[in-house]
Amino acid sequence: MSSVKGVKISDVAILNDTSVMATVSQLNPISNNTVEDIVVVGGGGDLAGSTILEGNWKQNTTSTLNFEGTGSLYSTDKLTVHLFPFKG
Numbered sequence: 001m002s003s004v005k006g007v008k009i010s011d012v013a014i015l016n017d018t019s020v021m022a023t024v025s026q027l028n029p030i031s032n033n034t035v036e037d038i039v040v041v042g043g044g045g046d047l048a049g050s051t052i053l054e055g056n057w058k059q060n061t062t063s064t065l066n067f068e069g070t071g072s073l074y075s076t077d078k079l080t081v082h083l084f085p086f087k088g
Contacts, residue, residue, distance in 0.1 A: 002083040004038055006031075010060065012081050017072040018047060022081050025060040034058055037086035040065055045076030052086055 002008050011023040022040055026033075036055040040063050043049065047067035065081065073079060 001080070004035075004083045004085050006033070007035055007038070007083060009081055009083060012042075012079070014073050014079075015064065017074060018068070019064055019066045020073070020079070020081065021062050021064050023060055023062050024053060024083065026058065029059040032058075035061075037088065039084045039086045040081065041084065042079065042081035043067060043069075044073055044079035046070045047073065047076070052088075053083075 006027050007024055009022055010025040013021045015021055034056045038053045040053050041050040042065050047069040049065050049067040051065050053063040
């Protein structure tokens, strides 16, 4: 899901028990606009985490999201990742 205008999460791949790689893509990749900083947040079960995805990219980019808490991503039946604008 995304609360950032013009971008979406196009893929999420589990890397290990407590981290994922999220691919973020522009909805209109042929535009000349660069993307601003974005906060990537997510969680599943008793795990949660966040990271800042630095801006100034075009088309798509990836970000590793490390979760903290108890359990494993393999033992949860729900995983959510969401994008928010970063105003720093």
